[in-house]
Amino acid sequence: MKPKHAWFGTFLWVLSLLSSYAHALPEGAPPTFPIGGETVVPVDFYDMELDLSFDVSVKAGTGHAIIRFQAPEEGFPLMDMVPRATALRLNGTSLDPGLLEEINSPDGRTKLRVLKQRVFAFSLNTLEIDYAFPSAEVTYTGGGVRLGFFMGDVGSADQRGFLEKFAPSNLEFDSFPMVLRVQLKNATSTHQLFTNGEIVSQGNSEYVVRFPAYFTPSSFYFHLSNQNFQSREDTYQGMSARIPVVVYSTSTDLASRGLSSAKRVLSELESTYGPFAHERVVAYITPNGGGMEYCGATITALSALEHEFTHFWFARGVMPVNGNAGWIDEAIASWRDNSYPSHSSLSSSGSLLAGFPSFQRMTPMAAYSSGARVMGHLDYLFRANGGLKPILKELFSQHKRQSISTPFFQNFVETQTGKDLSSLFAKHVYGTGRVTKDIPEDAHTHHPRPFTPAEYKALR
Structure with a gap:
């Protein structure tokens, strides 16, 4: 298992990666494929450091990522990020940022990024990426910033609904620890931070969060906002640990009702499936719509809270x-x-x-x-x-x-x-010989419809 700290020292990093060479990428990793006479290869992220900086006065944000990865085969590394790189360095050498090229996947299902620079089989690599943080994913208002890593696993037309919306990322087969540092410049308002990571430090303008090694790209929850949220906190006595629970909303009533429901359903699900697998619970209760799970966190309406909490066991406990x-x-x-x-x-x-x-x-x-x-x-x-x-x-x-x-x-x-x-x-399951669908795919469920981009913006 990968260490939980983002930087464990070069020596330990090398030893850890060398010990993993005998193992291929997990079942479910996409296959290699050719491009321009080269082979595109999925890679294994060892860890990532992500620095985000937002200047409220000019309403602009930047990102700087350091990714340590290994490639099980020689070829062009495969990864993803929706924003376009503005600077690129591989193992200390500057590259044309255009070499981190956006392509269509071979099956046409989605878009991806390929680093058009060959790396060797079992090589240990450090990739640094600078980029402009996408303006559509952050709101500047009231002298502050509203930023949420709000993700989705259904309804995304381009199928790029996870961490890749906000930062460099791997595909869902991989898990990796991340240290996230956020700096606010020229902010004049008070902010609240809600996250499923460990808050290492937080102040008026700087925040550091550490996420564990088992998190996949759909697992990270980070919400920093100057919106006036009402928060309710308690501790749930789980089967094997005391679990801190934070429930928040723009409504005091929703936050209070959400906390009561959270503790009740945690008890039910532990008795059915076993001890809660995460370090904390964070729930953002919305008036309606939405519904998305993270590792120990969720955005959900009260009507779907039980559904989303079940995902703490299956989806973000045992993960796809x-x-x-x-x-x-x-x-x-x-x-x-x-x-x-x-x-x-x-x-x-x-x-x-x-x-x-x-x-x-x-x-x-x-x-x-x-x-x-x-x-x-x-x-x-x-x-x-x-x-x-x-x-x-x-x-x-x-x-x-x-x-x-x-x-x-x-x-x-x-x-x-x-x-x-x-x-x-x-x-x-695989639909062999399927003729018709007797149950419509949009049949009623307890899962509310996904949020629209405008609704996500209002929720920040």
Whole structure:
């Protein structure tokens, strides 16, 4: 496992990476592909340091990232970031920032960044990137800054809804620690900070947050704002630790009701699936809409709070390695939303939940309806041994803070039960022979619609 501190010294870094050379990238990492006579290779981020600076007087922000990574094969490193680089250095050598080129993925599902500079197999590399922070992702008002790493795993047209919106990032198969430093210049108002990372220091103008090594690109929650939020704090006595809980909202009533609901559902979910896996709980309660989970944090309406908290166990406890695994956690959470029904049969038409091209990032909406029915049918098949919930509890116990794929999930359930699920998964997960959809993909769920960009801006 990677160290949790962003910079552990060059010697320890080299030793750690050398010890990992015998291991390939995890199942679910995208394949290599050719470009211009070279091979594009996925890489492993060892850690990242990110410095963000915002000048309120001129309403502009900049970012500086230091990424240490290793490549398991020789070729052009693959990563992503939506902003365009303004300066680039690889292992101390300045490069044309245009070499961090934006391309279409081979399957056309999304856009990516390729560093068009060859690195060697098993090489240890340090990449520095300067960029202008995207103006659409920050608000300057009232003498201050409103900034939120607000992400989404459904409904994004270009499938770039995670950390890459705000900073350099890897794809979802990877996890890495990050130290985030934020500096505010010429700010005259008071700010509040809400995050699922460890707050190392915070003052009127400088903030330092450390995020742990198991966080994937969809895991980071950071919200810094001069908006007048009402916050309620308490400690939840969990099964294995005391968990600090922070619930905030623009409404005192929503914050108070959210705190009460949070402690209640934490107790329920621990009793069902096992001890909470994160260091803290942070919940931003909105009047309506939204619904997005992070590791121990969420933006949610009260109506979807239980759904989002279930994701602390499945989605950000046991994590999807890519978009082809995203259906698993949404299906589990939606099955719970519906009071864990047991279904003796599934539709004759089948459903398509996974098996999309390799660069799929987003979760299909059918996960909320068809996926939940698949979980209910698995529960029926295993009813003689207590149903599906004990199997999910064991999955969480063995693989919390790890990423899994759909084939891994199928194999795990088969191993636990001794049943062959290949035909079921072929038809009702991979959509083999699917003719029609008897359940609309936009069927009603407890998950509210995603926020629009304008709504996200208002929430900062």
